[in-house]
Amino acid sequence: MSMDVQDKKMDGINRKEGVQFRRRFIQAGMFSLFRISAVINGTALLVVVYFLVARGWHTINWTFLSQPPVDSMTQGGILPCIVGTLCLSIGAMAVALPIGVASAIYLNEYARPGRIVRLIRLGINNLAGVPSVVFGLFGLAFFVVYLEIGVSILAGSLTLGALTLPVIIGSTEEALRAVPDTYREASLGLGATKWQTIRCVVLPAALPGILTGTILGVSRAAGETAPIMFTAAVFYTPSLPTSIFDEIMALPYHIYVLATAGTDIEATRPLQYGTALVLIALVLGLNLVAIIYRSRLRKKR
Amino acid sequence: MENSPKMSAQNLDFYYDDFRALYGITLDFQENQVTALIGPSGCGKSTLLRCLNRMNDLIPYSRADGKVLLDGEDIYAAGVDVVTLRRHVGMVFQKPNPFPKTIFENVAYGLRVNGMKDRGLLRGRVETSLKQAALWEEVKDRLNDSALGLSGGQQQRLCIARALAVAPEVVLMDEPASALDPIATQKIEELIHELKKDYTIIIVTHNMQQAARVSDVTAFFYLGKLIEADLTETLFTRPKLQQTSDYITGRFG
Numbered sequence: 001m002s003m004d005v006q007d008k009k010m011d012g013i014n015r016k017e018g019v020q021f022r023r024r025f026i027q028a029g030m031f032s033l034f035r036i037s038a039v040i041n042g043t044a045l046l047v048v049v050y051f052l053v054a055r056g057w058h059t060i061n062w063t064f065l066s067q068p069p070v071d072s073m074t075q076g077g078i079l080p081c082i083v084g085t086l087c088l089s090i091g092a093m094a095v096a097l098p099i100g101v102a103s104a105i106y107l108n109e110y111a112r113p114g115r116i117v118r119l120i121r122l123g124i125n126n127l128a129g130v131p132s133v134v135f136g137l138f139g140l141a142f143f144v145v146y147l148e149i150g151v152s153i154l155a156g157s158l159t160l161g162a163l164t165l166p167v168i169i170g171s172t173e174e175a176l177r178a179v180p181d182t183y184r185e186a187s188l189g190l191g192a193t194k195w196q197t198i199r200c201v202v203l204p205a206a207l208p209g210i211l212t213g214t215i216l217g218v219s220r221a222a223g224e225t226a227p228i229m230f231t232a233a234v235f236y237t238p239s240l241p242t243s244i245f246d247e248i249m250a251l252p253y254h255i256y257v258l259a260t261a262g263t264d265i266e267a268t269r270p271l272q273y274g275t276a277l278v279l280i281a282l283v284l285g286l287n288l289v290a291i292i293y294r295s296r297l298r299k300k301r
Numbered sequence: 302m303e304n305s306p307k308m309s310a311q312n313l314d315f316y317y318d319d320f321r322a323l324y325g326i327t328l329d330f331q332e333n334q335v336t337a338l339i340g341p342s343g344c345g346k347s348t349l350l351r352c353l354n355r356m357n358d359l360i361p362y363s364r365a366d367g368k369v370l371l372d373g374e375d376i377y378a379a380g381v382d383v384v385t386l387r388r389h390v391g392m393v394f395q396k397p398n399p400f401p402k403t404i405f406e407n408v409a410y411g412l413r414v415n416g417m418k419d420r421g422l423l424r425g426r427v428e429t430s431l432k433q434a435a436l437w438e439e440v441k442d443r444l445n446d447s448a449l450g451l452s453g454g455q456q457q458r459l460c461i462a463r464a465l466a467v468a469p470e471v472v473l474m475d476e477p478a479s480a481l482d483p484i485a486t487q488k489i490e491e492l493i494h495e496l497k498k499d500y501t502i503i504i505v506t507h508n509m510q511q512a513a514r515v516s517d518v519t520a521f522f523y524l525g526k527l528i529e530a531d532l533t534e535t536l537f538t539r540p541k542l543q544q545t546s547d548y549i550t551g552r553f554g
Contacts, residue, residue, distance in 0.1 A: 112361055113361055180398070182394060182396060182398035183398065183400060184359075185356065185359070185392075185394060185398070186394065186398045186399075186400065186460070186463075187400075187410070187414075188356070188359070188387060189354065189356065189387055189391060189392035189394075189464070190387070190388075190391070190410060190411035190414065190463065190464065190467055191384050191385065191387045191388030191411060191414065191415060191467055192384070192410075192411070192414040193384050193414070196414045200410070200413075200414065201400055204401075205401060
């Protein structure tokens with residue numbers, strides 16, 4: 001091999017190394033970008049929680065959690081709000097879960113794909129985009145006034161349920177789609193009816209995914225203010241609800257009231273942060289329960 | 302091929318929306334024999350197989366014309382209960398597809414959905430089926446473990462046991478060994494040999510040696526048409542048509 005050829009070859013390799021270096025550099029740069037994005041997400045949650053804990057933790061004590069507010073809501077606790085939000089969350093889930101899962105099963109398992117299904121899906125997606133205050137007004141007009149339910153847990157649960165419905169339908173459909181068709185074929189091939197297939201094979205396999213959607217839905221419902229301010233929540237009530245037709249206090253609405261229309265807004269700042277802390281703890285707690293349950297289900301496989 | 306066949310397709314056409322997948326297939330499947338369906342990908346052999354238990358019904362906008370007879374009765378006639386049909390014509394799929402349940406529950410599934418509740422009866426049938434599928438010795442001590450913990454070959458035999466548990470008369474197998482290693486494949490083939498004493502077996506395979514080893518009759522398909530069907534020995538040694546000869550010698554496909 002002459003020197004000339006050798007040189008050319010080395011030249012080629014060197015150029016290639018330059019390309020290699022550039023590619024590695026770009027790759028490292030992109031990864032850093034992705035990593036930073038992920039870190040920003042985590043940090044945002046940490047900052048919010050830190051802020052609430054720092055400002056709200058010293059208001060939290062047994063009295064705060066177990067007593068109703070007193071002295072025009074400048075003292076005392078938030079028990080009625082905690083109970084109210086729990087009632088509304090459970091109620092919203094009771095409304096949205098059966099209807100949502102049933103709709104998703106219909107859309108994904110029974111309905112022939114076509115124009116009607118596309119139309120229904122479009123409707124559901126648009127429902128998800130409706131602002132929550134519109135749900136509130138709808139709840140007021142339809143459940144509270146037209147159906148004469150009145151401002152109550154029931155009316156609030158129905159309204160929040162309607163708000164949660166698209167989330168639950170969406171995630172349930174996703175979970176059903178993730179169940180391999182081979183399961184369905186195997187079941188049908190053994191002489192099972194379509195319903196038996198869904199009940200015994202498809203739903204159990206989709207359950208973890210459905211639960212995830214439910215968690216998301218309930219978390220959202222628990223923190224909403226606008227849909228309940230016309231339908232369920234009141235400014236102040238000292239008593240705990242005894243039936244689903246009672247009006248209630250709720251955590252998010254209580255924060256809103258203390259921060260905008262309270263008797264002494266500045267003096268109740270710690271109460272506001274305390275209430276927010278309880279709300280976020282409640283939502284994270286709900287999530288945690290569902291996550292633990294879900295991982296148990298997954299492990300059983 | 303003189304006595305009346307267990308199943309037969311008669312002038313069967315099949316369409317996926319506007320694509321015609323089968324052209325006037327007429328073919329008999331004899332009782333207690335293994336019939337192999339061979340041909341290149343997309344030739345319609347799997348489509349035909351899935352017509353035999355009406356699994357194709359699940360595909361939207363698909364349509365079958367013609368007749369498929371099971372013991373002389375047309376399974377595409379109006380008023381035929383597809384669920385009952387599938388109890389008589391079982392199916393084993395290409396990829397092992399056990400349910401994410403225990404080994405016991407997998408085999409018991411078909412019995413349960415058909416209304417069997419008695420625990421002792423279930424146990425008996427599960428054991429019999431697993432023995433038929435030559436899996437019992439390997440799993441008898443861990444019936445309550447997840448089926449997903451079994452190896453691929455064991456999973457496929459579990460699926461065969463699951464199909465046998467509901468006591469079908471015909472067993473359809475769609476490339477049952479294509480996802481398995483040679484040793485597991487051999488086990489499945491031996492099993493097919495055993496099973497034909499009690500069942501009518503129809504198997505789709507891409508592997509011509511496998512067709513030659515396990516089947517009594519072989520049918521060769523090409524582009525949705527049945528090209529040639531004969532006793533396996535005859536078809537592989539003295540095919541009547543050049544096209545068949547080209548395919549089985551590996552010149553195309």
